[in-house]
Amino acid sequence: MVELIAERRKSIGHQVKSLRRNGQLPAVLYGADNESQPISVDTKSFGKVLKEAGESTLVELVVDGKKHNVLIHDVQVDPLTDLPIHADFLSVRMDKEIHAKIPLEFIGESPAVKGESGILVKVMHEIEISALPKDLPHSIYVPMEKLEHVNDRVVASDLSLPAGVRLLAESDDVIVLVEPPRSEEELKSTETSEVVAPVEVETEREAKLKAEAEAKAKAETEEE
Numbered sequence: 001m002v003e004l005i006a007e008r009r010k011s012i013g014h015q016v017k018s019l020r021r022n023g024q025l026p027a028v029l030y031g032a033d034n035e036s037q038p039i040s041v042d043t044k045s046f047g048k049v050l051k052e053a054g055e056s057t058l059v060e061l062v063v064d065g066k067k068h069n070v071l072i073h074d075v076q077v078d079p080l081t082d083l084p085i086h087a088d089f090l091s092v093r094m095d096k097e098i099h100a101k102i103p104l105e106f107i108g109e110s111p112a113v114k115g116e117s118g119i120l121v122k123v124m125h126e127i128e129i130s131a132l133p134k135d136l137p138h139s140i141y142v143p144m145e146k147l148e149h150v151n152d153r154v155v156a157s158d159l160s161l162p163a164g165v166r167l168l169a170e171s172d173d174v175i176v177l178v179e180p181p182r183s184e185e186e187l188k189s190t191e192t193s194e195v196v197a198p199v200e201v202e203t204e205r206e207a208k209l210k211a212e213a214e215a216k217a218k219a220e221t222e223e224e
Contacts, residue, residue, distance in 0.1 A: 005062050068089070101127065103139045104175065110145075124175045140159055142159065156172070156175060
């Protein structure tokens, strides 16, 4: 299990900015039998743990010498730099099943894409499961070899789950499929749409930046 060192913090509200300037990431630990408590972790160490464990693998969080089995439950990022500015750690009981969304891992190439020029469409990138914390997988493999022909699909029931893991998604939920190759007319239509698309994308990005900035401000206000 990956270990991450943390310490209780007294800095709240606008004071957390000084934490970030000193290479510390403000965070909150809650869940299980723990009261919500403000903590801080080294930003670089957190980045390494997040990359290795993600949000679906147990992490041993050590707060002032006391060990907690946790999941990285939520990470707020700066909309401009994409760097983490706050994290939530969810403390879990090892004897109680939890629900979690596990990343799907698409490995290999579909025969339908390679041999029939089909278009691969990934409908889902994560799937919800239930398991004891010790049985949580880091990712779940998607059998791309099942996509032998155009219009073939992989559904949730096609996944091979590790022992102790129970699927919560519907068994017929589509994960990935192969569409027929596009005709010249469809390609021309797509090219025309792409000329207009950047304006819409830019508008959506502005809205996203505004929403994330408001969420950040709200979080810091609540900490006060």
